[in-house]
Amino acid sequence: MSRARAAVGMAAAMIILGACSSPGGGSASASGSGGGGGNCVVGVSWNNFQQPRWGATDKPKMKQTIEAGGGTFIDADANLDNQRQLSDVDSLIQRGAKVLVLLAQDNKAILPALQKAKDAGIPVIAYDRLIEDTSGSVLYITFDNVGVGKAEAEAILQKVPKGHYVLMKGDPGDANASTFLPSGWDQAGLKDKIASGDIQIVGPKEGQFTPGWDTQKAQNEMEAIIDAANASNTKIDAVLAENDSTALGVAQALESKNYGFPPVSGQDGDPANLNNLALGKQYVDVWKNSNQLGIAAGQAALQLCQGKKINEVSINVDPSVAPAAGNSPTDFKTPGGNTVKSLILKPTPLTADQLGKVFAAGWYASKDQICKGVDSSSPGAAACK
């Protein structure tokens, strides 16, 4: 891992020296043996490979599952470009894709591609990101985002049932930050406890938003909130942070203020945050084991290939993430008011003693990274042994 990173670093240095060169490879690159062999060709269009998780977990598991079932896997990376994703989908269809898996860069800009797939009679799986579809020809496979919020709040509320909470939210323009995660918090009982007075909010009542989910901004905001709390002799008992990049800023603010570490939540399973979990600087990290998401999509794609209808699909994943609503698609009401058939996997809340699950799953964060600096007094001592 570190060797590879070092090599990439050197490559990056060369790019710097070469001034204006943009990263990323060409379009539509084939990943399977040149199509045609298997009768089931699954075409996957990624919006980007910039986050490590896609290349490390989602793609290999999906590919394995499809190839083990006798299918062929082809894919393309749109590099965060809407237009490029449309042409990627074109070329995947031309190369004989019988099923499309789309990680949409934009849930509306992708609609022309959806229309093309429909015209060609190809079923579509919306992978991890919703597509606002009205025609009922899309299967949405994702982790439960409301459930992530619920898991975060359940863990923190159980640890700190009463007291002063700080709510740290993500980008105000992101539906996850403003709608899904907070409604999960409320389902776990946050709203009722605020109403009953058990929990008082420090800082902005509706939560402090963090434009761009930016860690530095989260740190600045949290420092101001700590200063204000100190001035009014209020002790902060817990912090509900929506994701890991904001949780990292919160932990650093607590560190620089020598505040100690009240329980902080997060999600994503980022290496730095799992390390904080082991060190006791973050209490819970809600983890979406995307290995299982890749397997689920691979299974669904194979079945759709064999001519099954979306309703008839049935997946078989690890029980810890299996959809609460059963292994077959159910109706999901989208924020846009549409109904989409969906398989919604359960996220896994992790505390320091459960880090073993991450090691066992082959997550992209290595044990070395997660256990860095852990000693016998750290909460992660047992798991890191």
Next chain:
Amino acid sequence: MADVTTTPDQVIANRGFSFRNALTAAEIDLRLLGMLLALAAILFGFNVLSGGTFLRPTNMATLAVQATGVAVLATGMVLVIVARNIDLSVGSVVGVIAMTYALLMTDWLPTFLGINSEFPFRWLIALGLGVAVGAVIGAVQGFIIAYVGVPSFVVTLGGLLSLRGVVWVMSQGAAVTGMDPTFQLMGGSAQGSIGGTLTWAAAAVGCLAVIGLLLYNRRQRRRFGFPLRPTWAELALGAVGCLAIIGLAAFANASYWPPGAATRYAQEHGIAEPAGGLKIPVGLPWPVVILIAVTVLMAFLATRRRFGRYVYAYGGNPEAAELAGINTRWTLLKIYVLMGVLCAVSAAIATARLNGATLDVGQSYELYVIAAAVVGGTSFAGGIGTIPGAVLGAFVMQALAYGLAYMGYNSPIQNIVAGVVLILAVGFDAYNRRRGGGS
């Protein structure tokens, strides 16, 4: 008023004593004074709104530390804008260098050079390499702008985009944490401050420097037959400068280490803790010390060195500067190298504060930095702008952001206020300039 040395146009304005005339006689930069008053008004305003808790030393230390990252860059952006150019890439350059520091500490230094955590001065090696990376990026961009002739807006826009991509590539998309403890001191927590004694020493040096500078200037003016400031003005300037510095030091020393950290320190150093806890004065945070050093150096460079004169000459009239024999291209290239070095300083503070680097370190810094320079009186027409003004501009912007967050307002509100203040500040400046008040 009899001993006031006046220039002809001041004679016309001199109709008896007024506060404004006194300020003119003392050669005080009215715009700078106005900025200081505006900053004071903002701070006292928040103090009233918060019921008197806002102006506590710890709060002001937080505010100052939060402002340093942008303020350091603003000192360089002034020169860029004065020279009729722009640098949109600073945020991404900071991102690249921050990621460089983080990877050097956690990976490259131990893997390639065998320099692991026991090695002393690791922070200095990392800092040196970071400064080198910044200077190289600055030189490449500066070369393309000055010698190839591509507009700086285009070059640095390219830098903004591609260098942010480089950060992704370097880190493979994940945050890298775990900096050297010494490196972390640059982040300015209680431990990352210089302490009571050093703060007093720094204040004494600062005070002597102010007096020394006044005496030196007076001697030089006499030597070259320039008009002198009236004696009362010299005395007042010395007294006010000295008192302000000593007051700030006393203020910084009036906050103490958090009880938990002080207890830990006492245990680690075998000190018996007195009743009521050990009181360790925090003093000036390291990043603030760094900012003061950068500001003094940059102001010296801008006003006392040939390089600075050339920059202002070029900004005032490029053709005239060229015809006067100034190597304008070389000057322009040097400005961008300087900007790159400042990015390395700013990145060091950010990395120390975060104890590592995330993918978005420095994100949208370019906007805050340009805003700070402009609020601080830098003109896009070129040739006008001061280093202390830009630093004050950064503090004004951060005071608003911090104050609103302190009062419990959400970040969208902070952005609205920041935008409105930016336009108001520049509008007020333009209005004043049209009326002919202070150029």
